[in-house]
Amino acid sequence: MNRSYPTVLALVLATTIYVLTIPLLGEIQRQRQVEEIGKIGEIPPAVVRALSFEFKGVVADFLMLRTMAFVGERIGANQEFIQDEWRYLHRLLTKITEIDRRFWDPYLFAETMLVWQAGMIEEGNQLLLKAAEHRPWDYQPYYFLGFNHFYFKKDAQRAAPYLRRAARIPGAPDYLQGLAARFSLYGNETAAGIIFLEDMLRQAANPTVSQYLAKRLQTLKIIYDLERKVAAFKIAHDRLPQSFQEMIVAGLLSEVPPDPYGGEFILLRNGRIYTTSELIGVKPLDKK
Amino acid sequence: MKKIIAIALLSFQEGLRQRVLYGIMIFALFLITTSVLLSGMFMRDIAKITIDFCLAAISAGGLLVPFFLAVNLLARDIERRTIFSLLSRAISRAQYVLGKFGGLVLLTVTIVAILSVSAAVAIWVSKLLYGDYFFQHLHIPALLVAVSIQLLGLLVFTAVVVLWSCISTSSFLVTLLAIATYIIGHTMEELIRFMATPPPGVEVSPVVQKTLSAALYIFPNLAAFDLKLAAAHGLMPSGHEIIFLLSYGVGYTAAALCLAIIFFQRRDLL
Amino acid sequence: MTDSPVISFAGVAKSFRHDFSRKSVTALSNLSFVVGRGEVFGIIGSNGAGKSTTLKILLGFIKADGGAVTIFGRPPCDASVHQRIGYLPENPSLYENLTITDHLRFAARATNFSGSVITRITEVLALVGLDHVATLPIRRFSKGMTQRAALAYALFHRPDLLVLDEPMSGLDPLGRQLVVDIIRECHARGNTIIFCSHILTDVERICDRIAIMNHGELQAVVTPEELRGYPIPPAMPENTSPLEAFFLNTLKGKEGGQA
Structure with missing residues (x-):
């Protein structure tokens, strides 16, 4: 008889119990996350900054990761966002960009989600202006600003200067200069949207997001194709x-x-x- | 000076044999895997995420020294009477304090060096994995400067902890003081900035203002040595910023150590 | 014993104040004695009599409140006199993760030891009987081995003055004999030794003079010669040694001063 037999039995029993509860815990945590995501956003940015001590970068990364997980799960489950949740998301992204003002991911996320999904164009533009201020080496904030003004706000006059500013920044793709001209010349939102989406798709690392963008791009391409045929009909x-x-x-x-x-x-x-x-x-x- | 070095080497050796470094190595390995895996989950700023994690890990690893080793530096030596073996060896108390601090410096430098090497590996692997495209803004000199300034910040903090441990024999009290110093050192600047331009409706009483400005001169401004965020975005601090930080750090450390020696010289060793 | 004394205490007083309380405890009061060159001076006394405090004041670990202490004619806090002192603390402890060799190397570095360090290390380790564990970390040592290691550490730099705090405690009879032998050897070489102990028989065997302390005061200083033939009171067991009898009587306050 092995004397440790009861201990081994207890170990097996205890392990079974805790392993069985893991999926349940996951479910509970998922629900809790939905509640928490709103609460994180309520803490004043100065407090979050101060409490991050010297780990501001990592705290920003972690919050961003949580945000993306939250949104990714919603997209994955094909669940609609309610208006409050969009506001939480906006506040959260504002917070993250307050902790690390040069962190690009939250700005990009705001553009893909807030602007394109929720139609919160003003909010998205505000974040982009902040990005432009803190990332002077990056052409993208101005590029997106220009695009938003052109595509969503139908304001080619204000869009063009943004695009020109973007084009002037070193590292900006060559087609930007041309794009600025084309945007104002043709005024075809669908074509602009396609160029823009293709650019976004190139940058997306998250598979859920890129899948999502790809579908949108595919739809826009179909619309673009239809529009071109309508134009051909008109000519004929x-x-x-x-x-x-x-x-x-x-x-x-x-x-x-x-x-x-x-x-x-x-x-x-x-x-x-x-x-x-x-x-x-x-x-x-x-x-x- | 020779004696200070002798003590520094002795406590460094003792620290090494406590298997501190094994722990650090495991931590470093963990750091590489986590930062590489985590950064892959993000969209764009992959280099920034990798560097964030690496620099944070270097800080955390370096903080082990003040929080776990410096805290019971004297308490342990007195409790276990090892201090008598040192002080009976024609070593003055000043030499003892400086030597002990020297040992901690050596340990910190070793830990930071090991973690920096593993951070370099992590960045390299991440670059290999996710492509150069995401690492356009990788600025190695900025990273090196950030790590060096970080090290200086750690030494300033360690010196303050040494001071606390020269004032109090209780390692519990010293730990509390160390935590308080760390929190104050990292939030002070933020609070002062907040006070300078309080949001409308918030009134800061002059007493609070005075206390905070006093704290600014007493406690080390540890947040100033934190260049991690800028470095992660590939930004290099200006030359005079580095010189200011160096003078502040060296001056503060020297002052803290002098005070520590004065307190320690007045103490009875039971 | 004629030229300037190695150690001199004149009217030394010390009291300790515990944190946060105003009460202070007197550890030493009006302590005066001198130890001459080449003398073996033993201090005995009940627990808390102030023996260890006396030795720590001598080494400058504790500062006296009043009175004057000199060691080799210098104040005790002068680190340079430590060059000539070998100190064995009570219940000594060394750095757990280092070997005795590491410690001795440090001793050599710290005391500016001239000559071959390695030869001296082998010599000292052989002397205390630890040559077979030279590369073992101290944490593997038994209490007696640590005591021996600390003794080796104290003896390493061939000090002129040995200060030993309870050198025999924790040692087996062999170890005790070893300490006695070492003290005798140092004595023969002309070194001065001051030590305190509980073990009266050992003290009696090796001391030139014995001081008896009680409640921080020096009760008596005697020589073994003076003790010879000290009458053992009938109330005490027959095998009581003269020192033991004298010691007990002194503490009881029945007899004081010179026997």
Whole structure:
């Protein structure tokens, strides 16, 4: 008889119990995280800064990681955000950029999520202005600012100076200069959106985010393609098509392409394409 | 001077044999893996994340010395009577304090050096893994300066802890004082900045203001030695900033050690 | 014993104040004695009599409140006189993770030892019987071994004055004999030795003069010759030594001063 037998038995029992509770704990923590994510945002930035001592960088990284996990889970589960949650997210990103003002990820995240998803363009622009101030070596804040003004606010006049400033910063891609001109010349938001999304996609490291961007890009490309065909119809017939059916008859289209988001494309009377799915970023276009 | 070095070497040896370094090595390995894995989860600032973690780990590793070794520096020596073996060897109390501090300096430098090497490995692996694109703003001289200034900050803090341990024999009290010093040293500047421009509606009483300005001259401003964030973004501090920090750090350390010697000379060793 | 004394205490007083309390405890009062060159001076006394305090004041670890202490004609805090002193603390302890060799090397460095350090290390270790554990860390040592190691450390630099605080405690009979032998040897070489102890028989065997302390005061200083033939009171057991009888009587206050 081994004398340690009871101890081994107790060990097996205890281990079983704690291993079994791990998934439950995970569930509880997930719920708690939703509550906490709002609370973290409520702590004044000065306090967070002071309490991070000399570990401000790591604290900012950790908060960013939590934010991304929270949002990533929502996207993964196809859950809608409620208005309050967008506000939490905004406050959280503001906080992170207060702890480490040069940290680019939260600004980029604000652009992808707040601006594109929630339509919080003003908030996104404010963060970008902060980014531009603290990252003078980076062309991206001005680039995004220019894009937001052009694409979402329909203000090419204000967009152009931002893009020119972005183009002047060393390391900016060459096409920026041309883009600034093209933005103001053609005024085609969809084409600008495609260029922009492609650029974002190039930078995305998170698979959930890049998947998400890719889908959006695919949809925009379809819309762009449709818009070009509408333009071709106009050139050929000297008027806008009334429906997709008319374009199929004219041989420009074989069928109405499906919306990757599950909605339906609709041809508006002004020649623009609209979709019934919630493709935010397109919606503002029809709010005129 | 020879005697100071002799004591420094003795306490350094004793520190090494306490397997401090084994712990540090494991910590370093952990650091490399974590920083590489974690930085992969981010979108853009991968270099910044890697460097954040590496520099934070260097700080944390270096902080082990003041918090765990310096705290019971004298208390342990007195409690275990080892101090008599040293002081009966024609060694003055000043030499003893300086020698002990020297030993801690050697330990800190060794720990920071080991962690810096592993940080370099972590950055290299991360660069290899995620591509040069994310490491455009990697600025090695800025990192080296940040680590050196960090080291100076650690030495300032260690000197203050040595001072506390010369004033009190209780290692518990010394630990409390060390924690307080650390917290004050890292928040003071933030508080003073807050007071300079208080948000509307907040009134700062002159008493609080005076106390804080007094604290500024008494406690070490440890936050000033924290250049980690800037270095992570590839920014180099200016030359005169470095010179200011050097003079402040060296001056403060010397003052703290002198005070420590004065207190220690007045003490009865039971 | 004629030229200037190696140690001189004149009216030394010391009291300790405990933290946060106003009460102070008198450890020494009006302590005066001298120890001449080449003398073996033993201090005996009950627990808390002030023996260790006396030795620590002598070495400058504790500062006296009043009176004058000189050692080799200098004040005790003068580090240069320590060059000539070998000190064995009570319940000595060395750095746990270092070897005795490490300690002796440090001793050589700290005392500006001239000559071959390695030869001296072997010599001293052989003397205290620790040559077989020279590379073992101190934490592996038994209490007696640590005592021997500390003794080696005290003897290393061939001091003129040995200050030993309870040198026999924790030692087996062999070890005690070793300490006695070492003290005799140093004595023969003309060194001065001051030590305190509880073990009266050892003190009786080796001392030139014996001081008896009680409650921080010096009660008596006697020589073994003076003690010879000291009458043992009938109340005490038969095998009581003269020193023991004298010591007990002194403490009881029945007899004081010179026997």
